[in-house]
Each structure stands twice: as C-alpha cells, then as structure tokens.
Amino acid sequence: MSTTGLDQSLRAGTGSEVPAAVRAQLLATEHWSLLATRSTTWSEVMSRITIHLTVSSAALVVLALTAQAIGFGPAFQVLSIGLASAILLLGTLTELRVHMASAEDALLITGMNRLRAGYRELDPGIEPYLVASWHDDFAGLHATYTLGRRRSTFLHVVGSTVMFMTAVNTIVAGTLGALVADAAGASTAVVAVLGALVGLAYFAAMVEAGRRRFACVPGIPSHSPTPPA
Numbered sequence: 001m002s003t004t005g006l007d008q009s010l011r012a013g014t015g016s017e018v019p020a021a022v023r024a025q026l027l028a029t030e031h032w033s034l035l036a037t038r039s040t041t042w043s044e045v046m047s048r049i050t051i052h053l054t055v056s057s058a059a060l061v062v063l064a065l066t067a068q069a070i071g072f073g074p075a076f077q078v079l080s081i082g083l084a085s086a087i088l089l090l091g092t093l094t095e096l097r098v099h100m101a102s103a104e105d106a107l108l109i110t111g112m113n114r115l116r117a118g119y120r121e122l123d124p125g126i127e128p129y130l131v132a133s134w135h136d137d138f139a140g141l142h143a144t145y146t147l148g149r150r151r152s153t154f155l156h157v158v159g160s161t162v163m164f165m166t167a168v169n170t171i172v173a174g175t176l177g178a179l180v181a182d183a184a185g186a187s188t189a190v191v192a193v194l195g196a197l198v199g200l201a202y203f204a205a206m207v208e209a210g211r212r213r214f215a216c217v218p219g220i221p222s223h224s225p226t227p228p229a
Contacts (some may be wrong), residue, residue, distance in 0.1 A: 004012070004199055006192075007186050018169065022047060023122060024122055027122075030115060034108050034111050035112070038109075041101050041105065041108075042101065044097075044101075045101045045161070048094050048097060049165065052090050054174075055086075056087050056091075059083040059087055062083065062085065063076075063079065077179065077183045081179050081180060084172060084176040087172050088173055091169040091172055095165040096209070098161055099209060099213045100163070102160070102210075102213075102214070103213045104216055106141055107220070109141055109144050110140070112132070112144075113132065113136045113144055114134075114223055114224060116133070117134040117223065117224035131148070132144040133148075136224050136225075137226055139225075140224075140225075169202065169206065172197065173198050173199050173202035174195040174196060174199025174200075175199075177198030178191045178194060181194040
C-alpha cells in the first residue's frame with residue numbers, strides 16, 4: 001500500500017482524526033516498547049551487581065588463603081589494600097549505573113503513566129480497572145511505585161537497590177580506610193575512627209549523587225498532572 005493510501009485508510013470514516021482503534025494500537029506498541037526497555041535495563045543492572053558481589057566474595061577467599069599461607073604481615077596488608085581498592089572501584093561504578101538505571105526507571109514509569117492517560121481518554125470507563133496511576137507527574141510516579149498504597153518515601157529509598165549498593169560500598173570504603181591507617185602504624189582507636197569517617201564520607205557522597213540524579217525527574221513537563229486534593 002502506498003503512503004497516500006495508508007494515510008487515507010487511517011483517516012477513513014473519521015474525517016481528519018485517526019480511528020480510536022489505531023490510536024489504541026499505537027499507544028500499546030509504545031507501552032510494550034517502554035516495558036521492554038525497562039526489563040532490559042534492570043536485567044543488565046542485576047547482572048552487574050551479581051558480578052560485583054562474586055568478585056567481592058572471591059577477594060575474601062583470596063585474603064583468607066593468603067593469611068593462612070603468609071600470615072598478617074606487610075605482604076598481606078598490601079594485598080588487602082589493593083583488593084579493597086579494586087572492589088571499591090568496581091562497586092562505585094556499579095552503584096553509579098544503578099543510580100542512572102533508577103532515574104531511567106522513573107522516566108519510563110512516568111511515560112507509561114502518560115500512556116495510561118491516553119487509554120483513559122479513549123475509554124473513560126477503563127479508569128476503575130487501572131491499578132497504576134495515569135498522572136505523569138511526581139505524585140503519579142509515586143502512586144505507581146506504591147500501587148496506590150500508603151508508603152513513606154523514606155522506606156522506599158531505604159529498601160531500594162541503590163541503598164543496597166551504597167551500604168555494601170560504604171562498608172568496603174570504611175574497611176579500606178581502616179586498612180590504610182593500620183598499615184601506616186596508627187593505633188587501634190585511630191584505625192576505628194578513621195575507618196568510620198571514611199565510610200560515612202563515602203555514604204554521604206553517594207547519597208548526594210543519588211539526590212542530584214533524581215532531582216531532574218520532578219521537573220519533567222506533565223501532560224496529565226494529579227488534580228489538587
């Protein structure tokens with residue numbers, strides 16, 4: 001069929017308007033595209049997290065075998081610092097990818113909310129059957145994440161994959177700081193305090209990075225905002 005013929009068939013029977021069935025099909029195609037993108041993104045992220053945790057576990061096994069063979073001397077300290085640095089680098093890169101994936105996930109859900117608004121426009125009677133929100137603003141995003149249930153933002157953030165990676169990397173960062181202090185001959189108290197400070201500094205830096213990453217999400221122009229309460 002030629003382009004002209006296709007255009008005429010789309011407009012047939014409705015003047016200059018595209019038939020509702022065609023609009024619904026186009027919206028559904030876009031919806032499945034966003035779903036596939038979301039699935040692919042999180043599949044990649046979970047694979048990277050698995051690789052990171054596997055490398056971390058292998059490093060602990062290497063350190064345990066090394067300590068049995070040569071003890072906890074200077075060679076062990078150098079090896080432990082090197083492995084901790086490598087694990088922290090891999091963990092930080094993985095966490096940054098999780099940050100980006102989480103921001104992309106919020107945008108994808110916002111897009112799907114907007115598509116649901118299109119479904120609702122085509123068929124207003126479908127509203128009672130929609131579990132997720134059809135508002136493409138921050139309130140609608142939160143409503144879709146929680147499926148309409150009341151849940152605090154704090155609990156949502158604490159239980160997220162981002163916070164999991166932040167916790168793991170914070171422990172590694174604190175351990176690395178303590179290892180460096182111990183190798184430098186610091187006292188036990190200084191080693192403990194320095195390790196805690198390095199861990200807290202890393203935690204604060206990653207939380208701030210995540211906050212800035214998500215700061216752009218509420219600023220997206222909304223086509224179907226949540227009505228005032």
